Amino acid sequence: MSSADIYREIILDYYRHPRNFGKLERFDIASRDTNPLCGDEIEMQVKVGEGMKIEDVKFTGKGCAISQAAASMLTELAKGKPLEWVRLLAKEDVFKMLGNPDLGPSRVKCALLGMKVLKTGAYGYLGAHNDDPEESDLP
């Protein structure tokens, strides 16, 4: 693992200037989660539009550069996609989005917190359960 590899310019940029940061006035989905290990915190709001598409999405939260940048990048990626896309989203997609840094086991949770929150919200809306064992809270 190299920290220069993790903390690339783009990650720091999203950390310091997060896109889609804030709250939506009207939304259909709201979900929030924390990483009990670090206290990282992400809340996401989604406005569902026609054809079950993500019309708008915003997030708030606090935490490390990885958790905040990943959440922010994810909101950009998710906008305009159908909710079904969220259901099919895999952790590899998030890693790829971050430029496939070698995070090491303790920081993977930070990178995936945003995805977990988005999935939890979407699953609740779709009436499905987030029962992927990969997403469990085990450290």
Added chain:
Amino acid sequence: MLESEAINAERMRADFPILSRKVHGKRLVYLDNAATTQKPQAVIDALVRFYSTYNSNVHRSVHTLGEEATEAYEGSRKKTAEFVGAKPRDLVFVRGTTEAINLVGSAWGEKNVKKGDVIVATKMEHHSNIVPWQQLAKRNGASLKYVGLDTDGTLDLAGFEDLLREAPRLVALTHCSNVLGTVNDVTKLCSMAKMAGATTLVDGAQSVPHMPVDVEEIGSDFYAFSGHKMLGPTGIGALVARKGLLEEMDPFQTGGEMIREVFDDHSTWNDVPYKFEAGTVNIADAIGLGAAVDYLDAIGMERVRDHELRLLDYAFKELASVKGLKIYGPSDTRSRAGVISFNYADVHPHDLATILDEEGIAIRSGHHCAQPLMRWLDVPATSRASFYIYNAHDDVDALKAGIVKAGGLFKV
């Protein structure tokens, strides 16, 4: 080594096998001692010797192995008790500080904390000295109130006095904050609490490993600490109670070992401290703790304290020159232990810990199991470096260099 001689940390490292390993190709700089300390060869040997030469259950085995194991286990209780100025019969072996406090919350609390009673804790407690009281208060209809802190991270004495006027049933406070490093004057605070009619519990997890502690002098009713933070194995710790207090308490867990006689419909309890040690006890780790106590005794706790204070002074001086670095807690190093919590510019503690890890430096980042304190500090997390006997100036230098490197990466 002479009693007056300063600790030679570099030389001491030879006693700790783990300190010769590399992390990411770098020398391990271990600065996470408030979380757990490394183990000297003497402690590791004590564990190996037990399992390879006299492993046996204690107390009721008449054979040679059983007698040797019992002697070593009880010998360890004696050493550990004497180490903190207590009598062996007043010391219960537990898993650690958390279990000790839960034991008091249950075995003492259920009987003594009633509806409407007040329990007092402080804003600088570790979760282990908060949550058991929250739960007890919930069960019994009591309320839990907190002593606040002054801006320098010391206890708000006036606020403490105000709460004492409410005649609390229990005052639970830490000897030394695991975040701020603040060392509380527990002798004075316990005496004030006692005058107000309160029973006192002191969390000694961060003090017993780092400074001379005499529970008799402190005058607490309960004093709890963990073995793994003082060179001993995990899974072993101690609850020390004021003379006679254990006798008045109901059992914690029940079953084997803690009974005198068992009938179909009732049982009678064993003498203390055995009444509180149900089931097969953690023999090996208790013996390991005894070896850790021997190791620390040979150094002398005054010297341990002196060493850490010197290191703390050096670290304060060095870190003061890092622009954007903020240290929490008392600025007077005399009133703190070898713990430095800090934040550096807008580099989140987890990111800093990741960058330092790459340099072989182990620090802690996060809320340090003290979320009410984090809220009081108004930060989501801090980075924390904490020292022990094997740390020296070179570790502080490495820490500083690592922070500067993080500053470069984050373009601080």
